[in-house]
Amino acid sequence: METEETPARWEGLPSWLLGQTANHAHRLVGDGFSSVGARGYHYRLLATLEEYGPASQAALGRRSGIHLSDMVATVNELADRGLVERAPDPSDRRRNIISLTSAGKRQLRRLEKRLAECQDELLAPLSPEERQRLTELLSKLLTHHNGRTGTPEEPWS
Amino acid sequence: METEETPARWEGLPSWLLGQTANHAHRLVGDGFSSVGARGYHYRLLATLEEYGPASQAALGRRSGIHLSDMVATVNELADRGLVERAPDPSDRRRNIISLTSAGKRQLRRLEKRLAECQDELLAPLSPEERQRLTELLSKLLTHHNGRTGTPEEPWS
DNA sequence: AGCACATCATTAGTGCGCCAAACGATTCGT
DNA sequence: ACGAATCGTTTGGCGCACTAATGATGTGCT
Numbered sequence: 498m499e500t501e502e503t504p505a506r507w508e509g510l511p512s513w514l515l516g517q518t519a520n521h522a523h524r525l526v527g528d529g530f531s532s533v534g535a536r537g538y539h540y541r542l543l544a545t546l547e548e549y550g551p552a553s554q555a556a557l558g559r560r561s562g563i564h565l566s567d568m569v570a571t572v573n574e575l576a577d578r579g580l581v582e583r584a585p586d587p588s589d590r591r592r593n594i595i596s597l598t599s600a601g602k603r604q605l606r607r608l609e610k611r612l613a614e615c616q617d618e619l620l621a622p623l624s625p626e627e628r629q630r631l632t633e634l635l636s637k638l639l640t641h642h643n644g645r646t647g648t649p650e651e652p653w654s
Numbered sequence: 655m656e657t658e659e660t661p662a663r664w665e666g667l668p669s670w671l672l673g674q675t676a677n678h679a680h681r682l683v684g685d686g687f688s689s690v691g692a693r694g695y696h697y698r699l700l701a702t703l704e705e706y707g708p709a710s711q712a713a714l715g716r717r718s719g720i721h722l723s724d725m726v727a728t729v730n731e732l733a734d735r736g737l738v739e740r741a742p743d744p745s746d747r748r749r750n751i752i753s754l755t756s757a758g759k760r761q762l763r764r765l766e767k768r769l770a771e772c773q774d775e776l777l778a779p780l781s782p783e784e785r786q787r788l789t790e791l792l793s794k795l796l797t798h799h800n801g802r803t804g805t806p807e808e809p810w811s
Numbered sequence: 812a813g814c815a816c817a818t819c820a821t822t823a824g825t826g827c828g829c830c831a832a833a834c835g836a837t838t839c840g841t
Numbered sequence: 842a843c844g845a846a847t848c849g850t851t852t853g854g855c856g857c858a859c860t861a862a863t864g865a866t867g868t869g870c871t
Contacts, residue, residue, distance in 0.1 A: 515676045516676050516680060553820090569822080619669055620668055621798060623794065634784060642675070695827085695828080720828095
């Protein structure tokens with residue numbers, strides 16, 4: 498956006514404010530990630546992998562919130578870079594078991610570092626209390642809206 | 655996102671919180687708009703048009719923050735629906751002068767109504783003070799980050 | 812044992828918002 | 842008059858979220 502005039506009517510709407518700040522955040526994080534040749538999905542997948550250990554693509558999708566359709570490409574990209582390994586599951590031939598390589602773990606460390614830096618850059622103009630406040634408010638919103646659309650299924654009967 | 659497990663490490667990061675809530679907001683607003691056959695760019699263009707009156711596509715792009723490349727399609731779509739008119743500028747044959755039709759104005763009213771409803775749905779779990787607080791915090795962030803990239807040009811000398 | 816059904820991986824394609832490169836046509840500045 | 846800037850347009854790309862369809866495989870029920 499290379500606006501020059503920008504005085505508009507929707508400028509004060511929460512949804513707009515949210516979208517714009519999220520945009521900045523997204524750009525910040527995206528740039529951080531791309532500076533080491535990655536993008537959001539890569540981080541999410543690597544982090545999920547480290548947190549839960551090797552798993553099938555479907556399971557990883559559920560845990561990371563990455564759509565199954567996008568998992569394929571994401572795993573491909575990470576596997577191409579040697580950050581992740583795809584091996585057939587001997588006990589279920591439908592599955593691939595994805596696991597983190599040591600290079601992947603190293604990459605994850607880099608991404609986490611960038612990510613932390615970005616948080617700081619993002620919140621730069623806010624005091625610690627304000628940051629706290631913002632996080633709380635956003636969490637509240639998120640919890641509410643996730644309840645309505647996020648995990649509606651009751652655990653298997 | 656049809657997550658079922660979703661307990662992750664990045665879940666508390668401001669950039670993530672921001673992105674997710676913005677996502678919900680975006681979906682809410684997008685659904686509201688699409689229920690009357692429109693999308694974000696349509697609203698932005700119509701609103702800009704009403705606020706500043708007829709103008710060339712380039713000027714509208716500057717004011718609405720819509721990229722020139724996307725203006726073309728946006729104007730086409732609105733013109734196809736008869737919400738906007740594209741007429742050559744007699745005094746500058748490079749330009750098209752875009753103007754709002756009365757049908758366009760009516761559509762804008764509808765969109766504004768939806769938009770207002772969405773704000774309420776979005777902020778539902780927040781008290782009036784919290785809404786205020788959130789708006790302030792987001793504005794602060796936005797102002798900061800726009801200062802670095804958004805509207806740097808000083809008004810014509 | 813057989814069959815319906817669910818799950819897994821994959822491919823292909825949609826939508827929105829943002830952006831960049833290149834082009835011809837026109838107009839402006841000097 | 843001529844180079845530079847502006848305008849409209851087309852084409853294409855990225856990131857993220859999502860839908861639909863398909864074939865291979867696995868599970869549960871009867």
